[in-house]
Amino acid sequence: MCTEPGSAADVLTAAPRPAPGAAVDPIALEPVDEVRITTLVDNSFDALLTGDERVTRPGTGAARVDAPQFENGTTTVGLVAEHGFAALVTVRRGERETTLLFDTGLSPTAMVTNADRLGVDLSGVQGVVLSHGHFDHAGGLAGLAGRRGTRALPMVVHPLVWTRRRLRIPGRDDAELPTLSKRALTGEGFEVIERREPSLLVDGCVLITGEVDRTTEFERGMPPAHQAWSGSEWRHDPLVKDDQALVVHVRGRGLVVLTGCGHAGVVNIVRHAQRLTGVGRLHALLGGLHLSGPAFEPVIAPTVAAMTELGPELVVSGHCTGWRAQHALAAALPDAWVPSSSGSGYRLTGLGTTA
Template identity: 30%
Template sequence: MPLTIKVLLENRRAAGAEKSLLAKAGLSLLIKDETTSVLFDTGPDNSFLHNAALMGVDLTALTATVLSHGHYDHCGGVPWLPNNSRIICHPQIANERFAALKLAGFSRKIKKLSLDIDYSRHQMEYSRIPVPISERFLWSGEINVDEPRAYGIISGNSAAMDYVIDEGVLIYKSDHGLVIITGCGHRGIINIVRHCQNITGIKQIYALIGGFHLRSALPPELLRIRRFLHQQKIQKVMGCHCTGAWGRLWLPDVIAPATGDTFVL
């Protein structure tokens, strides 16, 4: 059973793609098999709709939209989804969050990383645990990490470190192993893969696709990830969005998806 992945929005436009296609910092993928169609993330605005129309992609019959986490470049397009859209995500998706600069033990907000989005008009399925979408598609739920890394702060009565606890991934159970689709990989690629293996009981990973958050990673971390991916014998590694050119340089046989691309697995 083939799995089709259409890149509706990515940081770069594919070589030779229609010049009218928009490329912006963010990610939006349409992933479908013979029975199920899932929109994974929406990018920062309505650019995914613009590109979908140019690519001849029909978004009117989605099985579900899955939001990887609450950063604006992944869920900012939600206001352009039809009313009553089925959206699967973590309960903390709407946290107000900021990039922050630490000085003398204090954190100073420098950039807002979330948007004020009205989710109430949609069919929201908030879950910390895995959610089956179809026989083969699965939302991972919350990914436990022993030593999580902070990516800014969460606003509130008392600002707390933002460990992007709401980040989850989309899993597809192919005949050749798991296909794991990530938004940004804030929880760590190795942690994400282990989590998916644990909740499905399937050890073989066929493909790893999405943002891996490696654009400024240090060489020791990149070497550790490179070894891990090699040990897992993953057949297809597709690093886009925040993987960055630096991150892709270190990954074995990596493919770099871009806006306008279509892949069939």
């Protein structure tokens, strides 16, 4: 893991290296007319953010709650922010729409609370995708279980999503992370689908990447403090192999890539999606990029350089991206970057598509 800042020569040496040749198993990702992504949970909520033709913001008055200290006994509230991520993804082809849930946040209540305040009916969700097994992306499954009704709900995960993990930080007590229980999820009626390989959902128009090829020199994963249980001992777990992303091809625009934490490295993820689909243009990137903290700061400069070269029209970097990387992305991509916030919605339409 990188722990020291790199020189300019180091950055040049670590420039992204696309994997040579076409994908062994190319994916025929069907284009969609529209994709709408609502961030149900993120690390921040800013009620003063304004929207535009691509972005909607809930504002300060998302809902009213009881508050006896006010004259009329109520007050307006915004949305819950926590160290976690959850997004609602709706894709449209022609007149047909399908809605998926990508991650569920940290706590059992934040996602469902925000959905209620936004007027989102989670019972209409037709499937769940987990980006990886870390608890800040799966905690809201408990709240979702009570909202889906009696029907089974498909859930796409990587087989390593059940891995036991811990943080062993010098000077602190070892902290084992909450581990997902397959037995508990199936008992709640989730239909768990384990896939290492890429998966096509929604009649071939939503791609789940599966394991991501690691082709850059600089995206080396988690530091030594992040460990996994091998069955006999704790070992450094730098790669978080269960990390996967959701990809949609917006007609005539290019790929929309949604990440949870981006543990595989956002440049690796985008290039993997491009190679799998044969679509070279990145239209939008949303989600966590895991560039926060001293261990990841050396990765910021080459990541921003690669993203500038890719030239997306929209970048919504949230969750674990970190403030230094946010500032760098905002400076390098001022027309594309917009701040993330719980409750924000993003609407991306294909060329020639009517609303």
